[in-house]
Amino acid sequence: MRGVVTRARRVVVKVGSSSLTTAAGGLDPERLAALVGALCGGGDREPGREVVLVSSGAIAAGLAPLGLARRPRDLATQQAAASVGQGRLMHAYTEEFGRHGRTVGQVLLTVDDVTRRAHYRNAHRTLRKLLDMRAVPIINENDTVATEEIRFGDNDRLAALVAALVQADLLVLLSDVDALYTGHPSQPGSRKVDEVTDFAQLAEVSVSGAGSAGVGTGGMVTKVEAARIATDAGIPVVLTAAPLAGAALSGEPVGTLFHAGGVRATARLHWLAHATTARGRLHLDAGAVTAVVDRRASLLPAGITRVDGAFTAGDPVDLIDIAGRAVARGLVNYDALELPGLLGRSTGELAATLGPAYEREVIHRDDLVLL
Ligand SMILES: Nc1ncnc2c1ncn2[C@@H]1O[C@H](COP(=O)(O)OP(=O)(O)O)[C@@H](O)[C@H]1O
């Protein structure tokens, strides 16, 4: 038995589209029922264990009702399918969890929701409240509003970040393959990887994109990436096939176990470092780099020498040192157009000439993460 699993009080379980759909397309009610049974039986049996489900499958579930034969390539049709399918997916979960006396709550997230401080706080509070009320939060990406730019596209990384957000003790990634293999499972000679203690171990593992079912998105690449994000945040990960969910949640040695590494930044900053794309670059002088990196101070206008990019207040931007390296990422408090007029000037001087509204940091230290 795996102690890290049996001891886990709060578990995030992610299930991929390929584990919820039939070969002909559309939701597979039997597989969905089996999963819910495992979550309510094996997964939720231990008193007090909380389960958060991150479920893909909205796009796949929307294909048949819209008369689509396969997963569309363009974003707009994917979004239309997700819009139709998400309702069906939640309906199926509501019914199935209901059979086990459990109530579910839908939570649709975008990257922005967890990087912007107010949204992050709200998402965190809602999830906390649902768990306190013994409801099962069912999370998916908010596909219908996510643009190409800010889209996760796969739910593996979303699940890792949600695990960090809710401070889970364990992340379980369920797919259509029973474990990570040293090469594609169809490749002769591929061996099962039982445990990963160090990602350097994966140097000779060959991972590739989505499976043959054609409904998944990221394949093993995004699962390994998700495992890295979660283990970096101190959360162990079990990767296995959906039919083994019950066994995995009871601590049986199935699938691949990724051991947790160190505890890093807080969940929101973790998300900022791993989930966002910088919309601009602020070039710093040497003093500002020392202040931000060594003293963990807020970034003030005086230390900025150049601004690149078309960002608005609240966007993530990278901080660049004099050698051109990105040393930190943070949420900027000003629009790109405002900043050039402030560079090199002290906050006191700015407040005196422009008014007290300008006596604010360019990036607050609570919104900064070192890269
Ligand atoms: N090294 C590997 N080990 C295991 N599976 C792999 C590997 N490389 C690629 N894969 C493929 O990744 C697929 C799972 O990814 P994906 O189809 O995106 O699933 P999901 O919808 O569950 O997220 C497997 O079915 C398998 O074909």
Ligand SMILES: N[C@@H](CCC(=O)OP(=O)(O)O)C(=O)O
């Ligand atoms: N949000 C999308 C998830 C995309 C997807 O296919 O993810 P996955 O099956 O986890 O690789 C959906 O619900 O269809």
